[in-house]
Amino acid sequence: MTPQRVIAVTGVSGRWGRAVAEALLAQPALHVLGIDARPPQRRINGLDFIKADIRNPLLVDLLRAEQVDTVVHLAWRERQQRREADFESNVLGTMQFLGACVEAGVEQIVLRSSTAVYGARPENPVYLDESFPVAARSSYASVRDMVEVERFLAEFAAEFPELRLAVLRFANVVGADADSPFTRLLRLPVIPSLLGFDPLLQLIDFEDAVRALVHTVLTRAGGVVNVAADEVVSLCQAAGMAGKPVLPILHLAVYWTLPAAGMTPVTRRARRYWPLEPDYLRYPWTAGTERMRADLGFEPMWTARQALQRFVEAQRIAPYTASSEKQAFADDDLDVIIEDRRRSQPTGQEG
Amino acid sequence: MEDIPVMERSALRCAARINNTIPCPNTAMAGSAYCWAHRNLQVAEADDDLLPVDDLTTPPPLASGDNNDDETPDLFVDDRLASTEAPSPLPEDDAIAVNDRMAGRVDGSSAQSDRMAQEFARFARTAQLLAPAGTPLPSPEEMERILRRLLGPLYDRFSGGLGDYLNPDVVKGLFLVSAYLLRSQTASMRRRMVGDYELDDFGRDAAFLGVVMPLAQALYDSYWRVEVIGAQNIPDSGRGLLVSNHSGVLPFDGAMLGLAVYNETPSNRLMRGLVASWFPTLPFVSIFLQKIGGAQASPHNAELLLERDELVAVFPEGIKGVGKLYRDRYQLQRFGRGGFIRVALRTGAPIIPVAVTGAEEIYPMIAQLAPLAHLLGMPFFPITPLFPWTGPLGFLPLPSKWWIEFGEPIDVEQYGPRAAANPAIVARLTEQVRSTVQQMLLKRLAQRRSVFLG
Numbered sequence: 001m002t003p004q005r006v007i008a009v010t011g012v013s014g015r016w017g018r019a020v021a022e023a024l025l026a027q028p029a030l031h032v033l034g035i036d037a038r039p040p041q042r043r044i045n046g047l048d049f050i051k052a053d054i055r056n057p058l059l060v061d062l063l064r065a066e067q068v069d070t071v072v073h074l075a076w077r078e079r080q081q082r083r084e085a086d087f088e089s090n091v092l093g094t095m096q097f098l099g100a101c102v103e104a105g106v107e108q109i110v111l112r113s114s115t116a117v118y119g120a121r122p123e124n125p126v127y128l129d130e131s132f133p134v135a136a137r138s139s140y141a142s143v144r145d146m147v148e149v150e151r152f153l154a155e156f157a158a159e160f161p162e163l164r165l166a167v168l169r170f171a172n173v174v175g176a177d178a179d180s181p182f183t184r185l186l187r188l189p190v191i192p193s194l195l196g197f198d199p200l201l202q203l204i205d206f207e208d209a210v211r212a213l214v215h216t217v218l219t220r221a222g223g224v225v226n227v228a229a230d231e232v233v234s235l236c237q238a239a240g241m242a243g244k245p246v247l248p249i250l251h252l253a254v255y256w257t258l259p260a261a262g263m264t265p266v267t268r269r270a271r272r273y274w275p276l277e278p279d280y281l282r283y284p285w286t287a288g289t290e291r292m293r294a295d296l297g298f299e300p301m302w303t304a305r306q307a308l309q310r311f312v313e314a315q316r317i318a319p320y321t322a323s324s325e326k327q328a329f330a331d332d333d334l335d336v337i338i339e340d341r342r343r344s345q346p347t348g349q350e351g
Numbered sequence: 352m353e354d355i356p357v358m359e360r361s362a363l364r365c366a367a368r369i370n371n372t373i374p375c376p377n378t379a380m381a382g383s384a385y386c387w388a389h390r391n392l393q394v395a396e397a398d399d400d401l402l403p404v405d406d407l408t409t410p411p412p413l414a415s416g417d418n419n420d421d422e423t424p425d426l427f428v429d430d431r432l433a434s435t436e437a438p439s440p441l442p443e444d445d446a447i448a449v450n451d452r453m454a455g456r457v458d459g460s461s462a463q464s465d466r467m468a469q470e471f472a473r474f475a476r477t478a479q480l481l482a483p484a485g486t487p488l489p490s491p492e493e494m495e496r497i498l499r500r501l502l503g504p505l506y507d508r509f510s511g512g513l514g515d516y517l518n519p520d521v522v523k524g525l526f527l528v529s530a531y532l533l534r535s536q537t538a539s540m541r542r543r544m545v546g547d548y549e550l551d552d553f554g555r556d557a558a559f560l561g562v563v564m565p566l567a568q569a570l571y572d573s574y575w576r577v578e579v580i581g582a583q584n585i586p587d588s589g590r591g592l593l594v595s596n597h598s599g600v601l602p603f604d605g606a607m608l609g610l611a612v613y614n615e616t617p618s619n620r621l622m623r624g625l626v627a628s629w630f631p632t633l634p635f636v637s638i639f640l641q642k643i644g645g646a647q648a649s650p651h652n653a654e655l656l657l658e659r660d661e662l663v664a665v666f667p668e669g670i671k672g673v674g675k676l677y678r679d680r681y682q683l684q685r686f687g688r689g690g691f692i693r694v695a696l697r698t699g700a701p702i703i704p705v706a707v708t709g710a711e712e713i714y715p716m717i718a719q720l721a722p723l724a725h726l727l728g729m730p731f732f733p734i735t736p737l738f739p740w741t742g743p744l745g746f747l748p749l750p751s752k753w754w755i756e757f758g759e760p761i762d763v764e765q766y767g768p769r770a771a772a773n774p775a776i777v778a779r780l781t782e783q784v785r786s787t788v789q790q791m792l793l794k795r796l797a798q799r800r801s802v803f804l805g
Contacts, residue, residue: 241546
């Protein structure tokens, strides 16, 4: 029997971790190790789940003992509001975990980031390529943490050149299972926008994003790569496709009131209606995807408008499929049980 | 409008006949066989020297013409038929209208009433056919009678005009055409509403261009009366870098330059303008520039566009150009850091110097308020004779006369792409282009007599 490649996926109970782990498990000759502080809500077929926090210092021993070859680090807490616990998990946790990976002799680390780290500013060219500085100055905790991690990664990669460190910077992720700032924006009943501004937005289908991560694992690629679908959509166009009314607000009013709203717990809720910061609804932050094609060799399956159309259609049928989904979950469970029993039999194929 | 002269009533009746049948009940004007309403007949008859002597006291019959229709004096109030029929509401040189009237006169009322009866009968028949089953409808004869009573008098008056519209085929055709127009218009609006339109990667919107272009064309042709000189220097295909002076607070000069390129090239070429980073921060301006094909002025964008063999316009003066005071007009500012030359050298694109004359005067900026600009995050806050005190009127650009002159292309390929790294070559070329544009401007200004008339 050929030695199996061992891949560890952190944050496996989250949307990203789950989707990536499932996609990796569909590949032959991979052993997937799922790491998370809490077990997944639904069992994942064939996943070797380990309950552990990424800051656990004993993870070095685990990674070494399991002879982990590649780590896909997807544990990430996404929040607008800054919280000490999230910062510790996101930034410090990632730093410690990456240190542990190097210590354990992991060959490849794959992380997910966002094109938001470039920052939205009026002087941005249409295609921000990977060499542009990570310069976002955001008041949103998630983007801030991501920028901090990215800066750390740049140093880290320079320090350990033998490590294949792949950072995929995704554009706005859309998909029925995705939860990104942009999907939160599109799920609002009325989409807020800045009066007189209609920025171009890049999208990527959630399935495409997962495929890109899997592709990176399989090709053992490294380096920073922007991942976005072809075409752009403007905010008004996206709102039109989603069938949502747009509420344009004078930009000065937003810029003055939004920081003030963050100061009291009651008004803080207003920021829920601005999942993307005003700058990101005003200035361009579209990224160049030349390296995605040339270096990574990845081609998204859907264009931006197709991805958005898929998302919108999934949103439309969501109210009608809630009950049938529960039934599907139940079937899934039985599936898992059958599979587990088959695997646990001593005369299995792994023999 | 001049007043109808006070006339003495003569005992004579007007000699004209309404519809060639009823005699005109009005009294004739003094010294004329006709009343005021039929004065044209007088002219038609009085070929040359038959004008009566006291005609000098009355206005020349044709001069006051048809425009007195609305103000028919009470003299004629008692006879509406006469006052509406005789002075033709149509222009005299309209051949069809004249023919119609002539035909009406010759055929007489019998042919006309025949036609009317035919059309009413046809209308009544069609109504019978179109009515849903079971509708209590009068018989065709009864209906024709009603129609005749209702529309008969009107038909008489508007024969040839409204008469055609009573024709069911015409009504049906009109309905179909308007239904089609309505459907196509609402369909295109609906497509916009549901986001079913395409943007290119720089956000240019072809459908938006189609809507805006006619408006811009009106500004181009009628408002600023743009005159293009040296159109043969615009490359019809292949890459090219237009380097222009910049003026006039808001980048109207860029839009007009784009339109000049569109109008003057056989292939109706669409130019790409590089816009200074201040404009994307302005509401509406940002959307507008993006949709008409603007791109943020950065070397990355310029190189990308030139690699795609596009025609790119740059305004190296940037904000300093649009924000200069009126007293500094037509004095070229520093041409940036020569970034556009480096881009041209790297991509081998020929440089076409462009001088826009006239755009400086659209918003004469008397002064600017630096503290207020700082507060609002603007590079300058303009004070013009109309802005900001007159509110929205302050955004109205003045109708100066414009010239857009395209100079001889400057070939930079001989220097090779490595020259881009040599600051000396870059500075020399920058100065060459700058002085070319300045010379073109001065030459044009020397010939200009008036800011607004040209």
